[in-house]
Amino acid sequence: MPADTPPTSKDVAAAAGVSQSTVSMVLSGKWPGRVSERTAQKVRAAAERLGYRPNPAARNLRLGRTRTIMLVIPTITAPFFASVHLGAARVAAEHGFSLVVFTWPLEPGGPFDGPQEAIDGMLASSMAEATLAGMRRPVPLVMLDSDPAGTAPTVNFDIDGAMRDLTGHLADLGHHRIGHVAADIDVWTFQCRAAALAARVPDVVTERAAISFTTGFEAATRLLTRHDRPTALVCDDDTLAVGAYKAARALGLDVPGDVAITGFDDMLLAEALELTTVRLPAEQLGARAMLGLLDLLNGRTPPRPVLPAELVIRRSTSPSAPLTTDGHTEPAARTAS
Amino acid sequence: MPADTPPTSKDVAAAAGVSQSTVSMVLSGKWPGRVSERTAQKVRAAAERLGYRPNPAARNLRLGRTRTIMLVIPTITAPFFASVHLGAARVAAEHGFSLVVFTWPLEPGGPFDGPQEAIDGMLASSMAEATLAGMRRPVPLVMLDSDPAGTAPTVNFDIDGAMRDLTGHLADLGHHRIGHVAADIDVWTFQCRAAALAARVPDVVTERAAISFTTGFEAATRLLTRHDRPTALVCDDDTLAVGAYKAARALGLDVPGDVAITGFDDMLLAEALELTTVRLPAEQLGARAMLGLLDLLNGRTPPRPVLPAELVIRRSTSPSAPLTTDGHTEPAARTAS
DNA sequence: CTGAAAGCGCTTACAG
DNA sequence: CTGAAAGCGCTTACAG
Numbered sequence: 264m265p266a267d268t269p270p271t272s273k274d275v276a277a278a279a280g281v282s283q284s285t286v287s288m289v290l291s292g293k294w295p296g297r298v299s300e301r302t303a304q305k306v307r308a309a310a311e312r313l314g315y316r317p318n319p320a321a322r323n324l325r326l327g328r329t330r331t332i333m334l335v336i337p338t339i340t341a342p343f344f345a346s347v348h349l350g351a352a353r354v355a356a357e358h359g360f361s362l363v364v365f366t367w368p369l370e371p372g373g374p375f376d377g378p379q380e381a382i383d384g385m386l387a388s389s390m391a392e393a394t395l396a397g398m399r400r401p402v403p404l405v406m407l408d409s410d411p412a413g414t415a416p417t418v419n420f421d422i423d424g425a426m427r428d429l430t431g432h433l434a435d436l437g438h439h440r441i442g443h444v445a446a447d448i449d450v451w452t453f454q455c456r457a458a459a460l461a462a463r464v465p466d467v468v469t470e471r472a473a474i475s476f477t478t479g480f481e482a483a484t485r486l487l488t489r490h491d492r493p494t495a496l497v498c499d500d501d502t503l504a505v506g507a508y509k510a511a512r513a514l515g516l517d518v519p520g521d522v523a524i525t526g527f528d529d530m531l532l533a534e535a536l537e538l539t540t541v542r543l544p545a546e547q548l549g550a551r552a553m554l555g556l557l558d559l560l561n562g563r564t565p566p567r568p569v570l571p572a573e574l575v576i577r578r579s580t581s582p583s584a585p586l587t588t589d590g591h592t593e594p595a596a597r598t599a600s
Numbered sequence: 601m602p603a604d605t606p607p608t609s610k611d612v613a614a615a616a617g618v619s620q621s622t623v624s625m626v627l628s629g630k631w632p633g634r635v636s637e638r639t640a641q642k643v644r645a646a647a648e649r650l651g652y653r654p655n656p657a658a659r660n661l662r663l664g665r666t667r668t669i670m671l672v673i674p675t676i677t678a679p680f681f682a683s684v685h686l687g688a689a690r691v692a693a694e695h696g697f698s699l700v701v702f703t704w705p706l707e708p709g710g711p712f713d714g715p716q717e718a719i720d721g722m723l724a725s726s727m728a729e730a731t732l733a734g735m736r737r738p739v740p741l742v743m744l745d746s747d748p749a750g751t752a753p754t755v756n757f758d759i760d761g762a763m764r765d766l767t768g769h770l771a772d773l774g775h776h777r778i779g780h781v782a783a784d785i786d787v788w789t790f791q792c793r794a795a796a797l798a799a800r801v802p803d804v805v806t807e808r809a810a811i812s813f814t815t816g817f818e819a820a821t822r823l824l825t826r827h828d829r830p831t832a833l834v835c836d837d838d839t840l841a842v843g844a845y846k847a848a849r850a851l852g853l854d855v856p857g858d859v860a861i862t863g864f865d866d867m868l869l870a871e872a873l874e875l876t877t878v879r880l881p882a883e884q885l886g887a888r889a890m891l892g893l894l895d896l897l898n899g900r901t902p903p904r905p906v907l908p909a910e911l912v913i914r915r916s917t918s919p920s921a922p923l924t925t926d927g928h929t930e931p932a933a934r935t936a937s
Numbered sequence: 938c939t940g941a942a943a944g945c946g947c948t949t950a951c952a953g
Numbered sequence: 954c955t956g957a958a959a960g961c962g963c964t965t966a967c968a969g
Contacts, residue, residue, distance in 0.1 A: 271946055282956045287948060299954060319718050320660035321946030324961045329657065339689075345682045352676075352701065363698050364689065381656050476871065505872045534813065535842045535869055608962055619940045624964055636938060658962035661945045 270313040279309035286310070290317065328383050330360045332556060334549075335367055335387040335395065342530045343500075343545050347388055347407065350549030358557055367394075384556045388548070389452050403559040407552045408543075410451035416565045418552040422452070425541040425572035426459035429525060432539075432574060433495050438523060440468075442486035442493030444479055444503045447471035456499055456527070468493065472503060479506020480513075487514055487522065494522060495580070501526035501533040501540055508536055508579065523580040537578040544570055607650040616646035623647070627654065665720050669893065671886075672702045672724040672732065679867045680837075680882045684725055684744065687886030695894055704731075721893045725885070726789050740896040744889045745880075747788035753902045755889040759789065762878040762909035763796035766862060769876075769911060770832050775860060777805075779823035779830030781816055781840045784808035793836055793864070805830065809840060816843020817850075824851055824859065831859055832917070838863035838870040838877055845873055845916065860917040874915040881907055 272290070276283040281302060288294045289306040298306075309315075323329050334351055336344040352362045363382070387395055388407035392415055395404070404415045411417045433441065441464045446453045460467055468489070472482035479498065483506060486493055496511075498504035504526030511522050518524055526533050529542035547570055555565030609627070613620040618639060625631045626643040635643075646652075660666050671688055673681040685701060692699045700719070724732055725744035729752055732741070741752045748754045770778065778801045783790045797804055805826070809819035816839060823830055824847060833848075835841035841863030848859050855861055863870050866879035884907055892902030 273946080283946090284948080284957080285955060287946095288955090291948075293948095297954070302954080316718075318661070318946050320657050320666065321961090322948080323657035324655070324661050324945090324963085325947045325949085327961070339686050340679060340682045342677060342679060342682070345677045345679070348701070349676050349703070352703075361700050363700060364685075366686070366689075381653075476868075502868070531813075531839070531869060532872055535873060610962080620962090621941080621964080622939060624962095625939090628964075630964095634938070639938080655962050658945090659964080661947085661961090662963045662965085664945070 269318070270315045271318065272315070275306065275310045275313055275315050278313060279305045281306060290315075323381075329381045331382050332360050332362050332553070333365050333382045333385050334362055335365045335385060335390070337389060338366055339364055343528050343543070344388065346545035347549035350546035350551075351386055351553040352549075354550045354553035354557075360553075360557075362553075384560055386549075386552050386556060388552075390450055403556060405552045405556045405559065405565065407548050408452050411567065416555050416559065417567050418548055418555060419567075419569050420543050420548070420572045421569050422455045422572065423459045425527075425574060426456065426463065428574040429497065429541060430460065430463040432576065432580065433497075433523060433525075436495075436523065436580060438495040440466075440491060440493045440495070442483075442496045443467050443469040444482045444486065444496055444498040444507050445469050445471045446474050446499040446503065448474070453499055460497060467497075472506070474500060474502050476502065476506045476509065479503035480510045481506075483507035483510035484514070487511060487516065492522075496522060496524045498524065498526050501528045501530050501538065504538050504540065504579075505532055505536060508538065519578065519580050525580060529575055533575075533577070539577045539580040540575050542573045542575050544572070606655070607652045608655065609652070612643065612647045612650055612652045615650060616642045618643060627652075660718075666718045667697045668719050669697050669699050669890070670702050670719045670722050671699055672704055672722060672727070674703065674726060676701055676703055680865050680880070681725065683882035684886035687883035687888075688723055688890040689886075691887045691890035691894075697890075697894075699890075721897055723886075723889050723893060725889075727787055740893060742889045742893045742896065742902065744885050745789045748904065753892050753896065754904050755885055755892060756904075756906050757789075757880050757885070757909045758906050759792045759909065760796045762864075762911060763793065763800065765911040766834065766878060767797065767800040769913065769917065770834075770860060770862075773832075773860065773917060775832040777803075777828060777830045777832070779820075779833045780804050780806040781819045781823065781833055781835040781844050782806050782808045783811050783836040783840065785811070790836055797834060804834075809843070811837060811839050813839065813843040813846065816840035817847045818843075820844035820847035821851070824848060824853065829859075833859060833861045835861065835863050838865045838867045838875065841875050841877065841916075842869055842873060845875065856915065856917050862917060866912055870912075870914070876914045876917040877912050879910045879912050881909070 272286045273283050276286045285298060285302065286306050288298055289303045290310060294303050332355055334348060336347065338344060348364060355362045382402055384403040386405050386407060390409060392406055392409065392413040406413060406415045406417045408419060409417055411419060443460055445457055468486060470482035470485045472478035479502060483496055486496060487510060496507045498507050504524055507524050508518055511518050516522050524538060526538050526540035527543060529540045533540040551568050558565035609623045610620050613623045622635060622639065623643050625635055626640045627647060631640050669692055671685060673684065675681060689699045719739055721740040723742050723744060727746060729743055729746065729750040743750060743752045743754045745756060746754055748756060780797055782794055805823060807819035807822045809815035820833055820843060823833060833844045835844050841861055844861050845855055848855050853859050861875060863875050863877035864880060866877045870877040888905050895902035
């Protein structure tokens, strides 16, 4: 008996005094009616005793599948995508799948010209389906936070509903002139925000910015130095909202007294600066997408859920909140869900 | 020729008019001196034409390895660990390895009782080596941000040097009474901060807190309501520092006028709130660790690098900065490196 | 220089 | 109810 090499089903068979194929039958759970309970017992005991774990490479080769799913995201360092990953990985693990992350195509310095591993399916978030074309042999695919008009099933947020709540909230506060700090990335999720906002605020003025504090700062500064200065800035995500917040402060404007500011995502940043924002349930997005992919792999038609996105009202839009000179307030208010 | 099944080396062999073993030789790059240039040419052309990719499962089975590395981290949603992941994944990909993330043991609701996949090596960050015991068959391991006294090679930050710079900076500003908002997680990286701080500030007063805004807020409040109120709060990470910042504001204290505040990590949060902090190069940590693991897998002894951690001075410790009532300042100052 | 063969560890007909 | 055998697609001695 080899000492430092993992036990194989053959070793288990020898230990249990049965054939290797019987071991396989028993351990794969297909034995009832084909193997006696007594034999199954022996096999399980031997496997346990030896610490046997089936060799995944052998199984994959035999079965022609890998139980590996690739998650394609623009970046792993944005908390939003880290949460998507978490949700997807959890569901994957619960079903015996593993998840590899592929950051593409935006990650600076990414070394990939394409993923190396063989995969059974793919999840891709916040990008155009066409982006994935020619990437590899086609496998079942679910798109997240992406254009539902594509061919792949999607899991999305109710951006439109969120924008309705958000513009309604701003209207209630008496805001007429709205500025939009828009992400200058040409993907559906941001197009969707722009369309939903324009539908409700036809005279919205827009400035585009890459997603960073400084670019958000600059875009917001352009908006806030117009002669018809907006009284509210709707930002496409929390990072841009932080930039906008700083821009307002730099211009000597009070938030929310002179200008209201909102974001999207509800990451730690928004909580730290007490920004009103739309909470996008990223972890749930990842989980539901993985569930949909599992459906696809089992030949079922997955649902195409649209997840509710909750408006989280905090100080940056609450003129009624007790203002202090330094901007601190009591714990953040939340809308009832 | 099967239409929808991936081409195998046998298909390539048929197309090139050679044997399957020759295809393997050529494509694995071991052919020079064993196969003629002309034959190699033909094989490569055929492989290209058919879009051949070797089946990883077959290769893994034959070779007895997986080229898969497991990265064990407490959570993927903390930006610090997302950056570690990014650095490690990049190096892994450059060397044809893939990386799977295993969040353990802290992720709430994590479904794992252990990883499923077969792996060639393991990277584990910010935990005790003993935590990993019994988790699986032993494989080469590199520990990150962890006790260098363990048996596994480590990659670490120069926490001690950073603390020296930090306490020096605070001393220069005239701070005598220092409070420590300490993470109440019993791992080396935080023990290290405590020891380095206590060595330089023997009368430091400490409050412990779980890593969150609210717990940081509470711990800082306890420190700031002492009769001998600290004039500076050193926090174990940026999240705690945000909580401390809010606590100071809630007590009507000016930052940095009444109390200076510092963090660790230099995540987006710190930049957004303009907190002085120690920048821990997380991505580099991941990359260097992966490199070390590669050494280990190749039978070499990896170095045990200690990465410099830079003090980033921002408004929260800069009484000389132009203060506005709302806390905004000019772009963050940085120490020369 | 090239090919036929063995074998990695499984799963699944197939035979008894 | 149980086992012997084939075969998934590779890599690597081994033979020529």
